[in-house]
Amino acid sequence: MNQVTFAKIQEQFAQDVYKGLTDSPKHLASKYIYDEKGDLLFEEIMNLQEYYLTSCELDILKIHKAQITDLFLQNTRSLNLVELGAGNGKKTRIILEELQHRDANFHYVPIDISDNALRRLQNSLSEEFPGLKVKPKQGTYFNKLKTITSSTSTKNVILFLGSNIGNLPHKKAIEFLAQLAREMHQNDMIFLGCDQKKNPQTILDAYNDPYGKTEAFNKNLLQRINKELHANFNLDNFLHWEAYNPETGTAKSFLVSKIAQRVRIESLDLEISFAPWETIHTEISQKYDDALIAELAKSAGLRIENQFSDRKEYFKNYVLMKTTPAK
Ligand SMILES: C[S@@+](CC[C@H](N)C(=O)[O-])C[C@H]1O[C@@H](n2cnc3c(N)ncnc32)[C@H](O)[C@@H]1O
Structure with missing residues (x-):
């Protein structure tokens, strides 16, 4: 930095x-x-x-990785896999592995406010995934996202994992998703991790x-x-x-x-x-349920394209796309 x-x-x-x-x-x-x-x-x-969120989201990625990457590669052979708040990328590795396995042409673009997290992530990825094209961006979500979506026509898949969206009250979450929607091209996707309501x-x-x-x-x-x-x-x-x-x-x-x-x-x-x-x-x-996510997405100009759950149904990942503009 x-x-x-x-x-x-x-x-x-x-x-x-x-x-x-x-x-x-x-x-x-x-x-x-x-x-x-x-x-x-x-x-x-x-x-x-006790912190079940990580193991449940890992479970989702392991069980559904083929179907998830099918969606990511829908209508394209190349993409930018942009991750907001990447942290140590523990779960993302499953997707990276699957995309490499499929010989997909992609860049991994982790965005994080923490310089330290990004440095450690890049070091560990270069050992585990030689040849992976990583473009780390240090900064806040939107400052960095803007620079990516405005400079490319390549499909962007925006990962926002770990139920990080849950750190925002509803009004701010809608503003956040609406801002993402404004940055997105029609074919782009958000892959959103959302912890579900359960036993208190x-x-x-x-x-x-x-x-x-x-x-x-x-x-x-x-x-x-x-x-x-x-x-x-x-x-x-x-x-x-x-x-x-x-x-x-x-x-x-x-x-x-x-x-x-x-x-x-x-x-x-x-x-x-x-x-x-x-x-x-x-x-x-x-914590969320389907109705709440549908409401937030709709208010932000997005729709739920698909969703994936873990075996305990504690956690869900939603694939969101821009609402098709009225003709
Ligand atoms: C709870 S961790 C989650 C990491 C990872 N997404 C996961 O699911 O395991 C949140 C990460 O987001 C980063 N972060 C938090 N707020 C941010 C912001 N406004 N802009 C960019 N990064 C942020 C933190 O530095 C941290 O690495």
């Missing part, structure tokens, strides 16, 4: 932290959890049995593991503020709390202040006070 990009990201981080911690109720954006330590913690979470206890357990990994992941936000904005958060003075509302399907993560305390953020010249049990909202993880 060059100096200018780094400075821009840091400036946005500082602004968002200022805004979130001076707001009422307080909040911080979960995208900032992902630095070197956050990336590693998320990898550990993905391997936990199963969902709570996924975000509240007994080994303290999710807690450490959530608290990495405070650690990052300490490190990068020179703050003095004492992590032991906060607890990780997860709540799930089965009526709306929304899981929410919080950091809760155990005591009355003041925290100084040197780089922002800011002192923040916390009342006992005051919260910082850090993440939402929305």
Whole structure:
């Protein structure tokens, strides 16, 4: 990452932290959890049995890989496989392998805000998939996506896995999908991973593991503020709390202040006070059903072309295409 990009990201981080911690109720954006330590913690979470999302999406890809890649290669022999928030690409490897196996002409374009995640991904792919054409793009989803879709007439398949869409409230999710739809050509596709509504206890357990990994992941936000904005958060003075509302399907993560305390953020010249049990909202993880996805897709100018489920029916991947314009 060059100096200018780094400075821009840091400036946005500082602004968002200022805004979130001076707001009422307080909040911080979960995208900032992902630095070197956050990336590693998320990898550990993905391997936990409680965090069923990864194994279920892997299950879908393994069972349906032939049918899924048939769809990707529909009407074309070459494509850009663009992945938003690629992380370590653990699940994507199944698709990459299948496309290579079919001798498809394609580029893999992982987009991620985390420079560290992209570097590690590229290194591991060059060992595992020699000859694979990888074009990593470091930055936020849309800044990078724009540069790809505007410069090519090749079919784009946009992967958005891991139920990352669930980090957005419905209104923002619709805006997000509508923006994707605007960037897409008629033949392009979105392959969208969506965690499904299920037994509320199963969902709570996924975000509240007994080994303290999710807690450490959530608290990495405070650690990052300490490190990068020179703050003095004492992590032991906060607890990780997860709540799930089965009526709306929304899981929410919080950091809760155990005591009355003041925290100084040197780089922002800011002192923040916390009342006992005051919260910082850090993440939402929305759960879906078919009706909800159909509604979001329709509002965004998209339609469901196909869908795939795992054996437990915990998770689904939807193939979305642009709604055909009226003639
Ligand atoms: C929860 S991980 C999921 C990784 C992978 N998609 C999966 O399903 O395993 C989210 C990834 O998205 C990246 N990310 C989060 N917000 C982002 C944004 N606004 N723009 C680009 N990347 C983002 C993070 O750095 C992280 O690697």
